[in-house]
Amino acid sequence: MSPANKPAESTGPRLLVVDDDADLLRLLSLRLTAAGYQVTTVTSAESALTQLEIEHPQLVLSDVRLPGRDGLQLFDEIRKRHPALPVILLTAHGTIPDAVEATARGVFTYLTKPYDARELLDKIAQALALGAPAPTAGKSGDESWRSEIVSRSNRMAELLAEARMVAKSDASVLLRGDSGAGKELLARAIHRASARADKPFVAVNCGAIPEALLESELFGHVKGAFTDAVANHKGLFQQADGGTLLLDEIGDMPPALQVKLLRVLQERAVRPVGSTQSIAVDVRIISATHRDLDAAMEAGQFREDLYYRLNVVTLSLPPLSARREDIPLLANHFLHRLSSKYGKRLSGFAPEALKALTTAPWPGNVRQLFNVVEQVCALSSSPLIPLALVQRALRSPSVEVQTYAEAKQRFEREYLVGLLKLTDGNVADAARLADRNRTEFYRLLQKHMLTPGHFKAEAPSGGSDAVADERRG
Incomplete structure (x- = not known):
């Protein structure tokens, strides 16, 4: 018998079967092949480990008693190399305690000899349903663009195929999907699959930045544009030049900024706050939202012209419950x-x-x-x-697990942002409310990279340049 025997009649999931009993190995191979599986058989743990480097089965079925390294040692080695690969053990009655211990360590299940054929097929089907898919040999380089997206579902496969096609163009993409569905990961994958992959990918959450700060973050500002603008600041459009900019939660962008964003998309140029000069930018826009933008347009909360500028191609991520x-x-x-x-x-x-x-x-x-x-x-x-x-x-509520230091850091920043909003960026007033002296308060602001001038209330009318002029005056 050859060290690795591979019947090729079937095109179903590939199984690796390990047993030193030639007759049992032949019987298992016939039954599993008849059930629609591709079966590779080997007679030792060493041969199994070698075979795992040659091909990528979706399940390993092994006897516990093997010459040399036994089935439990084989499982330990498989777990190190392929932690998500399911393993089923076949065991005689004398080795049941070992098999029970193995299930506590991660073996999917064990079956006693003589095994029931129907039970074996059922357990294999269950393990494949709950286990990891086999990587496609020889195609890992082709799939590197989507390496962060872990999936085996047909719906995600269809979505990723569309995403890869879209990535070849420079068309603006709108990603729709519930919060937490993975829109930013998909945006990064599109960037990596595009001709812009060696250029920056920059992401901004439009709903997480105060309105007074968002314009400066997107378009930049020049020195002296407002109090505390002590140097020129490149906005995210300039930082993403040549690459991709993800405008996450675009549905939360304030209406006034929607107008300015539309102008940037039309002119392919940005004008930093306080500047009279525009700067050309070459950026591919991907936007994402969990909101119903059609309803937002009907309610007058989102500009229709901006919507059609952003929504050249729409990709919808399925919720986890659908995959x-x-x-x-x-x-x-x-x-x-x-x-x-x-x-x-x-x-x-x-x-x-x-x-x-x-x-x-x-x-x-x-x-x-x-x-x-x-x-x-x-x-x-x-x-x-x-x-x-x-x-x-x-x-329990599914809260993010943080260390005490991380939670303290987040609270501290949110507290400072709240004070600056409340006092319109007046450091003396904010420090007084916090019961801290101004020097200490400034140190806290520097620690969290917060600029008080970004929180100052703007004039009720006039553009950003008018506001900048008023502040300089």
């Missing part, structure tokens, strides 16, 4: 990414825990899933995440 086959893959991806952050050796989720994640509603989409996985990762005391811990995280 449930991606949930186990994403959960394991996040778990292995976060395990190093918390200094833990985590092997995966118990099958019941993974099922609970797969069937949860996920109103917060991928972002909520990440937060839940971070919670269980931080709290887990065993290598395999149990069902109880997942249920606890799903019942």
Whole structure:
């Protein structure tokens, strides 16, 4: 028998079967091939590890008792190299305790010999449904543009195919989708697949920056444009020159800035606050929103001419609940990414825990899933995440897990922004409200890179240049 025997009659998922019993190996191969699987058979753990480097199966089925390295040692090595690859063990009654221990370490399941053929096929189908897809051999370079997007669902495959086609053009793209669905990741993928990939990708959340600050952030300002403008400042359009600018949550952009943005898109030039000169920019615009822009236009909250300028091509991201086959893959991806952050050796989720994640509603989409996985990762005391811990995280509000220092830093910045808004950027008044002297308050502002002049109230009429003139006067 050759070291790796590969029947090629089927085109279904590929399985790697490991057993030193030639007769059992032949029987397994026939049954699995008849069930529609592509089957590769090997007779030792060493041959299995070699075969894993040649091809990429979607599941490994192995006997526990093997010559040399046994099935449990093989599983440990597979988990190191391919942490999301599901493994099923076949075991004799004498090795059941070892197999039970292996499931606690992350083996999908074990079956006792003589095994029931129907049960074996059912377990394989379950593991494939909850496991990771095989990478496509020889195409990793082709897929590097979307490396941050973890997915195996048909809906996402169709969306990514559209995104890759769109990336070849310079057309403006509008990304629609619920909060937390991954719009910024898709925007980055489009940028990487475009001819602008070696130029900057710059993202700005239009709803997270105060209106008085947003214009300066987008278009820049010149020295002396307003109080505390002590130097020229390049806006995000100039920073993204030659590359891509993502205008996230474009539906939250104030109406006055919508007019100025439209002018920039039409003229392909920006005029910094306080300047009389325009600066040419070459930027590909991707915008994103979770709002219904059609309803916003009807309500007079969003300009129709800007909408059609931005919406040359629309791509809609499905909610996580519409791509449930991606949930186990994403959960394991996040778990292995976060395990190093918390200094833990985590092997995966118990099958019941993974099922609970797969069937949860996920109103917060991928972002909520990440937060839940971070919670269980931080709290887990065993290598395999149990069902109880997942249920606890799903019942509690899915808040972002932060260290005390991170939470303090965020609160401090938000507190300072609130004071500056309240006092229209008057440092003396803000410091008085905070019960701090001005020197200490200025140090806090510098620490968080906050410019008081950005929060000063503008005149009720006139453009930004008129405001700048008034401030200089």
